């Protein structure tokens with residue numbers, strides 16, 4: 001429908017619903033605001049790859065796990081990473097990728113970032129087994145796990161985030177299409193948070209259980225963050241300025257969670273649902289008091305709550321969480337298929353993530369309603385500066 005027709009009578013024909021207000025057309029102010037969201041960019045080139053300390057996290061994400069085809073060796077991997085370097089460099093600035101067949105879709109990056117990682121299997125494939133970081137391996141099996149192969153493992157990761165889902169779809173398509181003779185898709189996992197502009201920027205996200213999720217987290221860009229997240233190259237020099245990522249697909253049993261009353265929900269977390277404050281406080285960022293007891297001597301924050309179990313036991317055990325919700329079509333006969341794409345970044349999986357996950361595996365009040373169904377670990381490559389390419393420090 002042409003703009004002229006829409007303005008000159010088409011609106012009445014369409015009725016008040018949907019296009020009725022003709023938002024972008026009639027109100028010049030809105031138009032400018034909308035264009036700002038679409039044209040916003042996040043610098044991708046830099047010491048670290050973007051998409052980890054990018055705040056606020058973009059509204060939409062797609063995590064794609066890829067497997068290398070048998071014939072891929074070092075030369076082919078360099079080829080893949082060079083093509084991605086070029087294409088990501090373009091797409092994140094709002095320019096079409098090389099050989100972009102839908103070039104117009106690239107023009108609104110909406111804070112697009114692409115973050116690339118290597119899975120454990122790559123190092124044997126390229127004949128460099130000694131370059132694999134010691135923590136880069138599948139996680140040990142946990143009692144709570146019900147892992148499905150279609151969400152587990154992978155040789156390569158691309159994490160694509162943007163405030164616009166069309167941009168995400170286009171970037172994923174282009175990046176995969178341009179290397180399709182060398183990889184196969186192991187899995188794709190789509191996640192979302194609130195749309196940009198729906199709430200004040202910087203508000204901690206809510207997961208689909210309704211909880212404020214992400215409160216206790218190192219501040220992106222802060223000193224703590226640097227030490228906890230970015231690799232310093234001491235174990236594998238090529239990893240300097242990279243990091244590790246753990247991606248867990250955690251199914252939430254929304255239908256049984258529905259049966260629990262509000263106090264029960266708050267006790268399972270140790271935090272209130274309205275503000276996300278610890279049960280011993282009044283606002284979100286209040287320090288939790290794990291020693292406080294009620295008049296019967298019972299701890300106010302149950303030791304079995306998720307927060308109490310997940311709390312670090314020493315400073316270096318902290319991780320950076322950057323999760324997304326998922327809500328996919330249910331299987332026939334089921335009512336929901338939702339959960340959390342739990343993504344955490346840390347310098348060392350074994351000393352930071354693993355002890356937390358082991359405690360949660362032993363006991364966590366939340367386990368009744370949550371089940372890990374996918375799991376993958378990746379080495380997130382250092383960033384790209386001055387004409388270099390992704391993975392250069394490993395491959396040259």
Ligand code: HEM
Pocket residue numbers: 207209211212213214215216217248250251252269271306307308310311312319339340342353356357360370
């Ligand atoms: C569906 C699964 C999960 C849900 C719904 C969930 C939700 C939450 C919520 C609502 C909080 C409290 C607010 C906050 O500080 O963010 C929290 C805290 C936390 N969670 Fe989870 N979480 C899940 C899985 C995990 C997993 C798998 C890990 C790590 C292995 C983890 C580690 C943490 C940590 C470290 C904290 C901060 C604890 C503190 O020091 O207060 N969570 N989570």
